[in-house]
Amino acid sequence: MQTSKIVQKAIDYVEERLHEPLTLEQIAEAASMSVPNLYRLFYAITGHPVKEYLRQRRTSEAACLLRETDLPAVDIGFRCGFEAYSTFLKTFKRYTGLTPGVYRRSESIFSFEPMNLEERVFFAEDREIAERFPDMRVMRLEAARGVGYLYRSDHEEGMEERAFKQFRKLLSGIGIDNGRLRLFGWNVDLEGTGRPFGYHLAAFGEIGSALVLEHPELHPVERQGGLYAMSRIPAGSGESVAAAWDRMLSKWLPRSAFKLGEHGYMEEYFLYGDRVVRMKLYLPVSRSAIQEKIEFVERPAVSVIRFRAEGAGCAEKADAAAMTWLARDVNGSCNSLDVFMSCGTGSWTEDHKYELYISLPENKVPAGNDATLLSQLEGGLYARMISGAYGSMTGVLERIYRFLNASSEYRPDTARTWYTRYVPARDTVQPVQSNTSFERSVIAECYVPVRMKS
Numbered sequence: 001m002q003t004s005k006i007v008q009k010a011i012d013y014v015e016e017r018l019h020e021p022l023t024l025e026q027i028a029e030a031a032s033m034s035v036p037n038l039y040r041l042f043y044a045i046t047g048h049p050v051k052e053y054l055r056q057r058r059t060s061e062a063a064c065l066l067r068e069t070d071l072p073a074v075d076i077g078f079r080c081g082f083e084a085y086s087t088f089l090k091t092f093k094r095y096t097g098l099t100p101g102v103y104r105r106s107e108s109i110f111s112f113e114p115m116n117l118e119e120r121v122f123f124a125e126d127r128e129i130a131e132r133f134p135d136m137r138v139m140r141l142e143a144a145r146g147v148g149y150l151y152r153s154d155h156e157e158g159m160e161e162r163a164f165k166q167f168r169k170l171l172s173g174i175g176i177d178n179g180r181l182r183l184f185g186w187n188v189d190l191e192g193t194g195r196p197f198g199y200h201l202a203a204f205g206e207i208g209s210a211l212v213l214e215h216p217e218l219h220p221v222e223r224q225g226g227l228y229a230m231s232r233i234p235a236g237s238g239e240s241v242a243a244a245w246d247r248m249l250s251k252w253l254p255r256s257a258f259k260l261g262e263h264g265y266m267e268e269y270f271l272y273g274d275r276v277v278r279m280k281l282y283l284p285v286s287r288s289a290i291q292e293k294i295e296f297v298e299r300p301a302v303s304v305i306r307f308r309a310e311g312a313g314c315a316e317k318a319d320a321a322a323m324t325w326l327a328r329d330v331n332g333s334c335n336s337l338d339v340f341m342s343c344g345t346g347s348w349t350e351d352h353k354y355e356l357y358i359s360l361p362e363n364k365v366p367a368g369n370d371a372t373l374l375s376q377l378e379g380g381l382y383a384r385m386i387s388g389a390y391g392s393m394t395g396v397l398e399r400i401y402r403f404l405n406a407s408s409e410y411r412p413d414t415a416r417t418w419y420t421r422y423v424p425a426r427d428t429v430q431p432v433q434s435n436t437s438f439e440r441s442v443i444a445e446c447y448v449p450v451r452m453k454s
Contacts (some may be wrong), residue, residue: 002222003041003044003045003121004045004117005117006031006032006033006041007041007042007045007046008028008032008033008117009030009031009032009117010028010030010033010038010050011046011053011114011115011117013026013027013030014027014050014053014054014057014433015033015057015114015249016102017255018054018057018058018061018080019080019081019299020081020160021060021083021347022079022081023212024038024039024050024051024159027050032282032438034332035166037244038050043343045117046117048117049356053115053271054081056089056095056112057114058080058082058091059091059092059095059096059110059112059114060081060112060113062076062079062080062082062088062092062100062109062396063092063096063103063109063110063111064111064125064277064278064352065080066100066103066104066233067103067104067277068275068277073085073088073100073101073104074088076088076100077089077092077100077257079400088100092122092281095110095112096108096110097350103307111232111234111278113232113270113278113280117265118347120386129155129240130378132255133172133231133251133252133429135231135232135233136229136230136231136248136252136256137229137230137231137284138227138228138229138256138258139225139227139228140227140228141223141224141225141226141227141228141231142220143203143224143225143284144222144223144225145204145221145222145223146181146202146203146204146220146222146223147171147203147206147218147219147220147222147325147366148200148201148202148203148218148219148220149163149167149170149201149202149217149219150164150167150188150198150199150200150357151167151173151194151198151199151200151201152190152193152195152196152197152198153197153199154194154196154197155197155199157238158238159197159199160185160238160267160426162197162206163185163201163244163369164183164201164269164276165201166187167183167201167203167260170218170451171203171218172217172221173193174218176203180205180206181203181204182203182204182205183202183203183268183269183271184201184202184203184204184223184266184268184269185199185201185202185208185266185267185269186198186199186200186264186265186266186267187200187265188197198212200221201214201262202221202223204223208237208415217408217421220412221414222326223261223266224264225263226261226262226263227242227258227284227285227287228242228261228266228281228282228283228284228285229248229252229253229256229258229282229283229285230280230281230282230368231247231248231279231280231281231283232278232279232280233274233278233279233281234277234278234279234454235275235277235278235279235354236418237268237341237400239284239313240281240311241267241281244281245281245283245391246260246391246392247281248281249283249390250390250391250393250394250395250396251285251389251394251395252391252395253388253395254284254290254383254387254390254393254394254395254396254398254399255398255399257287257288257394258286258287258288259285259287259288259388260284260285260286261283261284261285261286262284262286264284265281265282265283265284266281266282267279267280267281267282267423268280268282268423269270288358291389292386292401293385294383294384294399294403294447295383295384295385296381296382296384296410296450297381298379298380298381298382299377299379299380299381299382300379301376301379302338302340302357302375302379303359303360303374303375304340304357304358304359304360304375304376305325305357305358305360305373305374305375306355306356306357306373306374306375307319307321307325307356307357307358307373308353308354308355309321309353310352310353310354310413314343314353314354315343315350315354315392317354318355318356319356321356322356322358325358325373337359337361338358338359338421338422338424339356339358339418339421340356340357340358340359340377340419340420340421340422341354341355341356341357341393341416341419341422342354342355342417342419342420343355343393344355347398354452356376357419360374377397377417377419378417378449379415380413380416380449381410381449381451381452382447382448382449382450383400383404383410383448383450384445384446384447384448385399385400385445385446385449386443386444386446387443387446388404388443388444389420389422389442389444390444391442393420396444396446397418397446397448399447400446400448402446404450407453408453409452410450410451410452410453411450412448412449412450412451413449413450413451414451416446417449417451418446418448418449419446419447420444420445420446421445421447422443422444422445423442423443423444423445424442424443425441425442425443432447
């Protein structure tokens with residue numbers, strides 16, 4: 001048996017008895033090895049001494065209970081396997097920097113998830129990126145087979161929560177223990193059907209295939225393996241999860257040595273009782289062989305219709321207004337129209353604005369309400385970087401501004417606005433797979449206005 005599988009047996013034994021008194025002899029026996037070999041192999045494979053791993057896992061479970069229940073701290077300590085309350089206090093403060101009472105009232109998050117050695121860390125980023133994004137890991141996730149369920153909806157808001165509740169109900173109905181499974185989900189585009197929004201959920205673990213095949217709403221599913229950037233987040237509102245995705249896509253990815261992969265986005269759910277308390281977000285990536293370059297170009301002025309929104313949900317509001325305008329006022333194909341975006345400092349949080357621009361159709365003279373939406377993207381000299389469509393483009397903007405700060409000839413022109421132009425991927429020399437993902441269907445040209453240094 002491979003060394004990693006032997007150590008995984010020890011990890012599984014610990015996880016099954018995390019809340020019980022455990023000795024090294026018991027763990028070693030479960031993994032069919034001696035205690036000295038357990039010490040040596042466990043540390044070599046996981047990077048943690050076995051006792052350290054056990055303490056951190058117990059502390060992580062206690063942190064979750066403190067945040068999600070009203071149980072007294074002393075009860076939580078004993079529930080999580082600590083033999084004395086004084087030991088719990090000392091250990092908890094060592095790893096979190098806070099006492100249990102202070103942690104419960106704080107916004108701090110301590111999470112140390114169970115290890116799965118089939119999911120190995122694939123790449124370590126350079127020091128600067130690692131310090132700015134300490135929660136990010138790039139790992140290879142192996143393919144797996146499980147049971148799936150497709151939830152269909154006529155509206156998107158709250159869809160994931162409704163889908164998750166129904167999926168767990170279906171699994172429980174055929175006697176499958178949700179608590180011993182790994183639960184994943186991903187969005188599915190059902191445009192053109194009666195219910196255009198879909199969320200696909202999948203469970204992986206020990207599942208009876210016969211039960212699944214006989215169920216009208218459940219079906220076998222295969223999780224696609226591949227390289228992923230992973231981030232852990234506490235469970236929260238749809239807006240907070242969307243913000244976490246944008247952080248990965250628009251801030252981390254452009255600064256990394258990776259590009260967006262062709263496999264699918266995924267979310268993994270961690271439960272306490274019936275509640276989702278933590279999540280992992282999996283962003284598909286592949287190694288980038290080409291470093292995007294920054295060049296200086298002259299841009300003509302462009303007359304556009306502007307759709308602007310501010311505050312929470314500003315991107316969705318502006319996008320919806322633009323789609324309504326296109327459906328009402330533009331006859332024929334929209335393929336000849338240019339689409340641009342700008343969002344203040346490169347983020348669409350509650351404190352920022354989002355602006356979407358659409359170039360005027362040929363021979364169209366704005367009138368009525370359209371005249372009030374008419375605007376212009378100024379021409380002139382710009383620094384341009386061509387990249388993937390990375391959300392609010394924060395990371396791309398930072399790279400351009402760093403480049404300009406080091407330039408002896410050019411500096412940013414703050415009198416004009418930066419913007420991104422979206423170009424269909426088929427119009428570029430870069431190949432794209434056939435799918436409906438916006439990030440994969442377009443290339444982004446990011447333009448920052450510049451002027452010569454005097």
